[in-house]
Amino acid sequence: MSPTQLPDHGAVLAEVREVRRAGIVRLRELRLPVLTGMSASPGEGSPGEPRFPAVERLLRTAVAAIGGGTLQEAAEFSLGLAQGTRDWPPADRRRRAAQVYGVSVERFRKNQELMVLGQVAEQLVRLASGAPAKPPATGAAVPASDAGTAPADGSAPASALTSASASALTSASASATSEPSARPRPLAPSHHRIPVRAGGHGGHVTLHVHAVDLLRDIDVVVSPSNTHLALPEPYKSSVAASLRRAGAVRDPAGRLVEDSVRDELRAWSDRFAAPGLSVAPGTVAPTGAGALAWQGIRRIFHAAVAVPRPGTNDYDVQPADVTRAVTRVFALLAEENGRSTDAGLPPLRSLCLPLLGAGRGGLTPAVSFAAVWAAVEAELARGGDWDLHFLVRRPERALLVAELLASTDGAPTEEPGP
Numbered sequence: 001m002s003p004t005q006l007p008d009h010g011a012v013l014a015e016v017r018e019v020r021r022a023g024i025v026r027l028r029e030l031r032l033p034v035l036t037g038m039s040a041s042p043g044e045g046s047p048g049e050p051r052f053p054a055v056e057r058l059l060r061t062a063v064a065a066i067g068g069g070t071l072q073e074a075a076e077f078s079l080g081l082a083q084g085t086r087d088w089p090p091a092d093r094r095r096r097a098a099q100v101y102g103v104s105v106e107r108f109r110k111n112q113e114l115m116v117l118g119q120v121a122e123q124l125v126r127l128a129s130g131a132p133a134k135p136p137a138t139g140a141a142v143p144a145s146d147a148g149t150a151p152a153d154g155s156a157p158a159s160a161l162t163s164a165s166a167s168a169l170t171s172a173s174a175s176a177t178s179e180p181s182a183r184p185r186p187l188a189p190s191h192h193r194i195p196v197r198a199g200g201h202g203g204h205v206t207l208h209v210h211a212v213d214l215l216r217d218i219d220v221v222v223s224p225s226n227t228h229l230a231l232p233e234p235y236k237s238s239v240a241a242s243l244r245r246a247g248a249v250r251d252p253a254g255r256l257v258e259d260s261v262r263d264e265l266r267a268w269s270d271r272f273a274a275p276g277l278s279v280a281p282g283t284v285a286p287t288g289a290g291a292l293a294w295q296g297i298r299r300i301f302h303a304a305v306a307v308p309r310p311g312t313n314d315y316d317v318q319p320a321d322v323t324r325a326v327t328r329v330f331a332l333l334a335e336e337n338g339r340s341t342d343a344g345l346p347p348l349r350s351l352c353l354p355l356l357g358a359g360r361g362g363l364t365p366a367v368s369f370a371a372v373w374a375a376v377e378a379e380l381a382r383g384g385d386w387d388l389h390f391l392v393r394r395p396e397r398a399l400l401v402a403e404l405l406a407s408t409d410g411a412p413t414e415e416p417g418p
Contacts, residue, residue: 007034007128013121016079019059020117024080025087027052035059038128062123069396074100074116102360104314111362192398194405199381205405208391209398212239212354213246217296218389219348221289222329224356226306226315227278229269229285231262239354239391243300247290260290265302279304282324284332298348299336301329306361317361319371325356326375330384350387355397365397369404377408 015032022030032055039054063081066072076082077097085093091105097116098108192207208215215221223240225231232238234245247261264287273279283304289297303325306315329351337347353376358368376388390405392398 007038007125009121009125012038012124013118016059016117016121016124020078020093021090023086023088023090023093024056024059027055035124038124058124058127059120062120062127065123065127066119069394070100071116071119071396074112075120078113078116079120103362104312106312107314107362192402194402196380196405196408198377198408201380201383203380203388206387206389207398207402207405208352208389209393209395210391211242211393212352212391213242213292215295215297215352215389215391217350218352219297219350220299220301220329220333221292221297221352222301222303222326222354222356224306224354224359224361225285225302225304226308227281227283227304228308229265229273229279229302229304231265234259238359240302243292246295247288247292247300249291258290261287261300264288264290278307281305281307281318281321282328284325284328286332286336301332303329303356305356315361317357317363319357319363319367322356322363322368322371323374326353326372327378329353330375330379330386333386350389352389352391354391355401358397365392365400366404369401373404373408 011034015035018030018032019027019035030052035055035058039058059079060081063072063075063079066075073082074097077085077093077100080086080088080093082096085096088096094109094113095105097113098105101108101112103112190208190210192209193204194207195202195204197203212221221243223243224238225240231244232241234241234248244259244261248256249258249260251257265285268285268287269279272285279285281304285302285304287300287302289300292300303322305321305325306317307321308314309316333348333351340347353372355363355365355368356372357363358365361368363371379386390401392401
């Protein structure tokens with residue numbers, strides 16, 4: 001298809017949404033003039049072949065081009081392209097796609113679904129232009145000899161993440177349905193040192209790509225919370241649940257002896273919060289780390305950023321509340337360090353921040369990072385001397401955060417080791 005005949009993105013998106021409603025099994029019944037015309041390119045079907053198999057192949061090619069991760073997985077479930085979902089009703093497909101993002105069906109319908117289908121339409125237009133479809137992830141693989149020298153502490157430099165490590169992270173997040181590679185995929189490093197700059201002050205941030213309960217030797221970990229300061233059950237997978245589980249004291253048989261983090265947070269609420277009422281968004285409640293002290297974690301700061309939506313299991317998170325909470329975290333660090341000095345204790349120096357509100361709170365990772373960074377940047381600009389860490393679990397989010405962090409320094413340049 002020539003550039004002058006490129007289909008309108010909105011028209012492509014409308015037909016993709018129609019496929020989502022009807023499902024792949026009903027392609028024969030649908031009137032899809034745009035997708036049909038796009039599938040009539042050389043190599044897509046034979047002259048006598050019905051056009052709907054070529055449309056299905058075109059959709060599969062576009063979805064595969066997304067590049068793996070939650071976006072591709074949700075697209076596959078939404079359209080019925082995932083194995084075993086071809087004949088699922090649309091409501092079941094939407095429910096399963098919502099589970100990929102860990103949100104309710106209603107929230108997914110109003111937010112993530114349009115983004116997912118929009119990305120499918122974007123790849124379809126790219127295919128129609130004759131350009132190779134490519135995922136939104138950034139960073140190209142480079143030879144190992146160009147990857148730079150790692151800092152002396154063993155963490156990967158920023159250039160390694162934005163170049164060679166990007167290949168490994170993208171491979172790690174690829175769909176399980178992808179073609180098997182001829183050789184083993186490289187393991188992506190789980191720690192990356194990235195130079196940053198704010199207000200003329202330079203420094204670096206360490207990016208962790210692993211579960212929160214694997215952190216070691218960090219003074220303070222920030223945990224997202226709702227405005228009732230109610231911790232999730234410890235068997236769940238969220239940051240708050242993982243910290244509660246890891247901070248619990250257990251006997252040699254694994255039986256719970258003391259739910260330390262929950263008990264301390266309740267004690268703080270009993271002292272400072274009005275009974276039965278929520279705290280203001282942006283409030284930060286400090287507690288000890290319980291059994292995590294054995295891993296060098298000294299404090300957990302619970303940032304109340306998620307406001308429960310009445311009558312649902314959903315939350316609302318405002319970026320301004322995230323910024324307010326992180327600003328309060330730095331103020332609380334200064335307050336506690338004043339008391340530590342008086343008591344003859346070492347000061348709190350290192351701080352680890354997750355992407356607050358980017359889970360069930362509904363914020364995109366980019367919006368969450370921007371809200372967190374606004375407070376971090378202000379603190380760095382005024383000369384704050386902290387050992388800063390960011391934490392994500394998913395490789396595709398690590399690529400995004402690494403790019404955003406590196407951009408603060410003007411370019412993703414390597415920080416040399418000592």
